[in-house]
Amino acid sequence: MLFTIEINDQKVSARRGETILTVLNRSGIRVPTLCHLNGYTPTGSCRLCVVEVEGIRSLIPSCSAPVEEWMKIRTHTPRVLKARRTIVELLLANHPDDCFYCDRSGGCELQALADELNVHERKYMNRRKPVQVDRNCPAIERNPAKCILCERCIRVCDEMIGVSAIEIIGRGNKSQIGTGINKGLNYTACVKCGQCIMVCPTNALKEKTTFPNVVEALNNRELYPVIQFSPTVPVSIADEIGIKPGKDIMTLLRTAMQRIGFKQVFDSSFGADINIMEVAAELAQRIKTGENLPLFTSCCPAWVKYIQDTKPEYKGWLSTTKSPQLITGEIFKRYFAPLAGIPGEKVFMVSVMPCTAKKYESVNEQSKSEVDAVITTRELLKMIRMLGIDFTTLEPEQTASSNNIRSSAGVLFGAAGGALEGILRTLHFQLTGEELANYKIPELRGFKGRKEGKIMIGKTAIGYAAISGLANAKSLMNEIKAGRNDLHIIEIMACPNGCINGGGQPFDTSEKSIRSRMKALHDTDDTELIRVAHKNPLVSEIYSRLLGQPNSELSKELLHITYADQPPV
Numbered sequence: 001m002l003f004t005i006e007i008n009d010q011k012v013s014a015r016r017g018e019t020i021l022t023v024l025n026r027s028g029i030r031v032p033t034l035c036h037l038n039g040y041t042p043t044g045s046c047r048l049c050v051v052e053v054e055g056i057r058s059l060i061p062s063c064s065a066p067v068e069e070w071m072k073i074r075t076h077t078p079r080v081l082k083a084r085r086t087i088v089e090l091l092l093a094n095h096p097d098d099c100f101y102c103d104r105s106g107g108c109e110l111q112a113l114a115d116e117l118n119v120h121e122r123k124y125m126n127r128r129k130p131v132q133v134d135r136n137c138p139a140i141e142r143n144p145a146k147c148i149l150c151e152r153c154i155r156v157c158d159e160m161i162g163v164s165a166i167e168i169i170g171r172g173n174k175s176q177i178g179t180g181i182n183k184g185l186n187y188t189a190c191v192k193c194g195q196c197i198m199v200c201p202t203n204a205l206k207e208k209t210t211f212p213n214v215v216e217a218l219n220n221r222e223l224y225p226v227i228q229f230s231p232t233v234p235v236s237i238a239d240e241i242g243i244k245p246g247k248d249i250m251t252l253l254r255t256a257m258q259r260i261g262f263k264q265v266f267d268s269s270f271g272a273d274i275n276i277m278e279v280a281a282e283l284a285q286r287i288k289t290g291e292n293l294p295l296f297t298s299c300c301p302a303w304v305k306y307i308q309d310t311k312p313e314y315k316g317w318l319s320t321t322k323s324p325q326l327i328t329g330e331i332f333k334r335y336f337a338p339l340a341g342i343p344g345e346k347v348f349m350v351s352v353m354p355c356t357a358k359k360y361e362s363v364n365e366q367s368k369s370e371v372d373a374v375i376t377t378r379e380l381l382k383m384i385r386m387l388g389i390d391f392t393t394l395e396p397e398q399t400a401s402s403n404n405i406r407s408s409a410g411v412l413f414g415a416a417g418g419a420l421e422g423i424l425r426t427l428h429f430q431l432t433g434e435e436l437a438n439y440k441i442p443e444l445r446g447f448k449g450r451k452e453g454k455i456m457i458g459k460t461a462i463g464y465a466a467i468s469g470l471a472n473a474k475s476l477m478n479e480i481k482a483g484r485n486d487l488h489i490i491e492i493m494a495c496p497n498g499c500i501n502g503g504g505q506p507f508d509t510s511e512k513s514i515r516s517r518m519k520a521l522h523d524t525d526d527t528e529l530i531r532v533a534h535k536n537p538l539v540s541e542i543y544s545r546l547l548g549q550p551n552s553e554l555s556k557e558l559l560h561i562t563y564a565d566q567p568p569v
């Protein structure tokens with residue numbers, strides 16, 4: 001029901017059930033927020049968004065208070081501004097004074113708020129007991145000293161990912177965000193997806209960086225440094241590095257990486273093509289025998305960890321095929337390096353991934369990884385700045401690895417539903433010897449957290465589902481547990497909308513930005529000549545010269561995983 005309220009003496013329409021903050025945002029009035037997260041349960045804990053409501057003595061938090069028909073609201077009175085300023089002053093009283101060295105400086109919400117509210121000196125000084133930085137996780141570092149207890153990380157871990165690895169521990173002024181067992185993230189059900197980092201307003205959570213190791217490897221003359229990129233990287237950084245629309249960013253990236261000192265530059269979509277070949281063959285075999293269906297994709301390490309930690313009874317349904325980054329690392333050292341006259345052990349393989357869980361995957365024993373360092377998209381941006389590459393003047397050049405071919409099916413892995421689309425295209429070919437009449441599967445496109453459909457392959461209706469946002473997997477798992485048996489393959493990506501929105505991506509997670517990354521990947525698929533993995537000539541070369549055929553003994557040895565009972569940390 002629509003009604004009219006007053007905000008700062010102006011008439012504004014509101015709807016029953018909306019919060020005051022929603023109405024303010026729609027009316028072009030901005031109030032500062034910290035604990036608020038769009039789409040999540042409001043906690044009203046930071047109170048930065050307070051407003052004055054005529055007739056109510058105390059200030060009320062606009063993010064959690066519902067709007068009422070009688071309300072006359074004031075958003076920026078001296079009383080409100082003073083309250084907000086005091087909140088920020090108190091938060092700063094507990095905050096380390098190390099902005100100069102902090103990774104988030106310039107992008108820190110607390111810093112921005114202090115500036116916005118004209119807080120430019122320390123008013124209060126609390127003596128917080130020194131706290132230990134949690135560095136035991138290979139993917140995520142946690143510094144409780146920088147935490148302002150907004151609880152955004154807790155809500156995302158709970159509501160979006162569904163693992164509840166972190167919580168408030170302690171009481172009163174001793175409370176902090178930690179793990180129930182207080183031993184560190186590595187000892188919890190944390191799947192290392194990094195979505196907590198994406199919502200942290202300060203630098204209390206960040207990726208465990210490995211980019212100094214990469215710089216060191218670049219300067220080691222004994223090593224042959226090689227870099228691979230997830231297809232999500234070029235579609236996410238153009239704005240950040242000042243590349244104008246229409247420029248061929250992948251060629252520019254190759255050129256830049258070669259200038260920095262990498263000997264070869266690979267697109268991980270090539271590894272995704274091999275992943276497609278292997279998973280499609282696995283699925284074809286399972287369909288034939290009727291065993292271990294539905295097949296769960298294994299390209300998202302956060303999902304694999306979730307199954308191993310939380311639902312080990314479904315472990316047998318996971319595809320055993322390694323992820324694209326692991327496959328690219330393996331094939332490079334085994335095939336391309338010897339071809340270039342380089343012993344595999346001299347190769348230092350760096351992956352640039354949109355994901356912090358890929359860091360964990362690369363050091364996890366069961367992966368038998370040939371990837372030597374994983375950096376996130378954010379770390380890449382830092383490395384580019386540090387090593388002095390100016391993309392605005394850089395001219396694209398032919399590079400040693402310009403002939404590194406991938407299909408657009410491999411590129412689609414970056415968006416939720418894309419891996420499945422690529423696998424179904426190749427499954428159709430492997431089972432019938434014919435191409436799918438229409439490669440594009442519209443049911444797998446778009447922004448929904450759960451996409452489902454059926455596709456006829458020969459005389460069999462293959463049921464499929466794609467889930468993104470790990471918490472969305474729970475209801476489907478329950479349906480399967482309750483006897484649902486019409487699905488043959490399920491793709492699960494821990495992050496909403498897939499890797500384009502991964503925990504290692506630039507901090508702009510606005511819907512506009514995620515949609516534009518998704519569109520860029522889909523546009524690639526619309527315009528490329530090679531749209532299926534089985535038509536990639538480089539894939540054919542690898543099978544004819546090295547692996548034989550998908551799921552051969554050698555590909556099982558090199559490209560598949562035997563899952564441990566509990567994933568080793």
Ligand code: FES
Pocket residue numbers: 032033034035036043044045046047048049050061062063064
């Ligand atoms: Fe409203 Fe924190 S943003 S209480």
